[in-house]
Structure formats: C-alpha cells, structure tokens
Amino acid sequence: RPRVLSGIQPTSGSFHMGNYLGAVRQWVALQETHDAFYMVVDLHALTLPQDPRELRANTRLAAAQLLATGLDPERCTLFVQSHVPEHAQLSWVMECMTGFGEASRMTQFKDKSSRHGADRTSVGLFTYPILQVADILLYQADQVPVGEDQRQHIELTRNIAERFNGRYGETFTVPEPYILRETAKIFDLQDPTVKMSKSSSSPKGIIDLLDDPKASAKKIKSAVTDTGSEIRFDPEQKPGVSNLLTILATLTDVTVAEVEQKYAGKGYGALKTDLAEVVSEWAAPFSARTREYLDDPETLDSLLAEGAEKARSVAAETLAQAYDKVGLLPGK
Numbered sequence: 001r002p003r004v005l006s007g008i009q010p011t012s013g014s015f016h017m018g019n020y021l022g023a024v025r026q027w028v029a030l031q032e033t034h035d036a037f038y039m040v041v042d043l044h045a046l047t048l049p050q051d052p053r054e055l056r057a058n059t060r061l062a063a064a065q066l067l068a069t070g071l072d073p074e075r076c077t078l079f080v081q082s083h084v085p086e087h088a089q090l091s092w093v094m095e096c097m098t099g100f101g102e103a104s105r106m107t108q109f110k111d112k113s114s115r116h117g118a119d120r121t122s123v124g125l126f127t128y129p130i131l132q133v134a135d136i137l138l139y140q141a142d143q144v145p146v147g148e149d150q151r152q153h154i155e156l157t158r159n160i161a162e163r164f165n166g167r168y169g170e171t172f173t174v175p176e177p178y179i180l181r182e183t184a185k186i187f188d189l190q191d192p193t194v195k196m197s198k199s200s201s202s203p204k205g206i207i208d209l210l211d212d213p214k215a216s217a218k219k220i221k222s223a224v225t226d227t228g229s230e231i232r233f234d235p236e237q238k239p240g241v242s243n244l245l246t247i248l249a250t251l252t253d254v255t256v257a258e259v260e261q262k263y264a265g266k267g268y269g270a271l272k273t274d275l276a277e278v279v280s281e282w283a284a285p286f287s288a289r290t291r292e293y294l295d296d297p298e299t300l301d302s303l304l305a306e307g308a309e310k311a312r313s314v315a316a317e318t319l320a321q322a323y324d325k326v327g328l329l330p331g332k
C-alpha cells in the first residue's frame with residue numbers, strides 16, 4: 001500500500017469547511033486504500049502565540065473532530081505531533097539543508113508575517129515549512145493530501161528530499177501532493193476571491209463545522225453572490241456562486257455539473273436554502289460524535305498514545321538513518 005501523511009493545526013477550535021473539503025475528507029477516503037498517517041500538528045500551532053490551556057483543549061478537540069469525520073484508528077495511525085519527538089529532531093537536520101533564500105520565498109510566510117508585523121512574527125513561523133518537510137519525510141510518505149495553499153510546501157519537501165538523497169544517497173521517498181482539483185480551495189463566503197481561513201476570514205466568511213446550524217444557515221444565506229441571477233459554475237465570473245456549488249456538490253456526492261443542472265432557472269435563494277439544509281444535516285451528527293469523543297478524554301488520550309507509538313516506530317527508524325547518513329555519531 002502506498003503511504004499518505006497529513007496534518008491539521010489545533011488552532012481556533014472548530015475545523016471549517018475548507019479544512020474538511022480541502023483535506024480531511026480525502027484523509028477519510030484514503031485510509032481505505034493507503035497506509036495512512038494523520039496528525040494534529042500542535043508544534044505548528046506554536047508558530048503563533050497560544051494560550052497553553054486552550055492549546056491542550058484544542059488538541060483534544062482536533063483529534064475528536066478527526067475521529068468524528070470518520071478516521072478510524074484501526075485503519076489509520078492518528079497521533080499528536082509533539083508525542084513523536086523525531087519530528088523536531090529531523091527538522092533541525094532539514095533546516096540545515098534549506099537555503100535562507102529558499103525559505104524566504106514561501107508565500108504563506110510572506111502573507112502571515114506581513115499580516116502580523118515583524119514584532120509578532122516568530123522565527124518558528126519562518127521555519128515551519130521545514131518542520132513540515134520533516135513531518136512528511138519521516139514517514140517516507142508517497143502522497144500528501146492537502147489543500148492548494150500547501151502546494152508550495154510540498155514542492156519544498158520534494159526539493160529537500162532530492163537534495164538530501166543526492167548528497168548522502170537514497171534515503172527519503174520524494175512525495176507527491178495529493179490535491180483534488182474540485183475542492184483544492186474553498187473560498188471565504190464574504191470574499192469569494194480568497195480562501196476560507198481561520199486566521200484571515202471574518203467570522204461571517206467561515207462555515208465552522210461545530211457552529212450552531214442556525215448560525216451556519218445565516219452565514220450561507222448572506223454569502224456574497226454575484227450580480228445577475230443565473231446559477232452557473234464559473235469561478236472567474238461567478239466566484240461566489242461557484243463556491244456554493246462546489247460545497248453542495250461535494251457534500252452530496254454528486255458532480256458540480258449535476259448541481260448546476262438541478263438549479264438551472266432557479267434563484268440564488270433556493271441554492272442557499274438547500275445548501276444550509278445540507279450543511280446542517282451533515283454538521284449535526286458530526287458535532288454529536290465530536291462531543292462523545294470529548295466526553296471520554298481517557299479513551300481519546302489512549303487512542304492518541306497508541307497512535308503515537310505506531311508513528312514513533314516508523315519515525316525513529318527514518319531518523320536513525322538520516323542521522324547516520326549525515327555523519328552524527330550514534331549514542332550508546
């Protein structure tokens with residue numbers, strides 16, 4: 001079985017529809033066909049200031065949401081990044097393999113650092129793509145299921161893996177991004193030209209999966225659509241409507257063309273009402289399942305401990321190889 005690896009940050013509580021449709025939904029499908037490793041990337045969350053108690057709670061909450069979407073610890077390895085110290089250990093080696101200029105070209109860093117200002121930008125935010133390189137290479141992942149915003153980081157991972165292999169001999173699998181075209185980028189409801197994002201969308205622009213269904217319905221109904229009244233999938237001319245069509249088609253497991261056809265001749269109102277209904281039907285059982293996992297933190301923690309143990313057995317082997325290749329003296 002080919003191997004996949006991916007992660008999600010435990011920031012700001014609820015996952016949003018972009019996280020789910022862009023990434024986590026694929027994770028659930030891939031656990032059936034792939035040797036799958038998924039993690040809550042708590043170390044990545046530290047790139048921005050976090051309240052310690054909230055971070056701990058949000059890490060459990062993220063794991064509970066992943067289980068609630070259908071990840072099954074019998075079929076995949078689910079763990080918390082900081083429980084596997086090899087991530088931070090390999091990251092240092094990878095930092096030493098990365099050019100400063102190369103790291104400076106990461107557009108996500110440029111966006112986030114310009115938003116936060118130099119004083120609130122940590123060195124960790126700058127090096128976080130390199131920790132991600134380590135995350136992926138430790139598991140010799142063949143594919144990395146992510147949203148479009150991560151494509152550049154996967155490209156960096158490929159470059160560094162190739163560089164390491166070239167310099168020290170075949171060590172790492174060079175991974176491919178696994179990005180589904182249709183859902184690679186889910187857009188902000190209020191500004192459908194930018195991605196739906198925890199840190200930069202306004203609350204009205206985000207469908208939070210754990211939100212009260214009434215609140216989500218209200219946001220969907222006030223989503224910015226386009227002038228004209230025709231329901232047509234046309235991301236250039238009609239980004240708002242196209243975004244709603246994508247979300248509806250994916251959640252109901254049909255093609256965008258089918259949804260387009262169904263709404264031919266109808267108004268935006270009908271599309272929004274139906275989408276609100278579909279989101280609420282999806283989200284209610286999801287929230288209930290998330291709560292069940294949270295209500296039993298002991299079981300949740302022991303699932304995560306088992307996941308970390310499985311992950312560590314793979315990660316430790318790769319780290320030992322990498323340390324050996326670069327010439328670090330093995331300890332006793």
Ligand code: AQP
Nearest residue numbers: 008009018019022023146147185186195196197198199
């Ligand atoms: N809008 C999106 N459309 C498609 N995929 C998306 N992802 C995030 N937003 C969208 C994908 O979700 C996965 C987990 O992302 P993350 O843990 O990196 O979360 P994030 O990047 O913190 O989420 P945001 O909302 O994008 O936050 P900011 O803006 O703070 O970085 C990833 O695979 C990501 O591609």
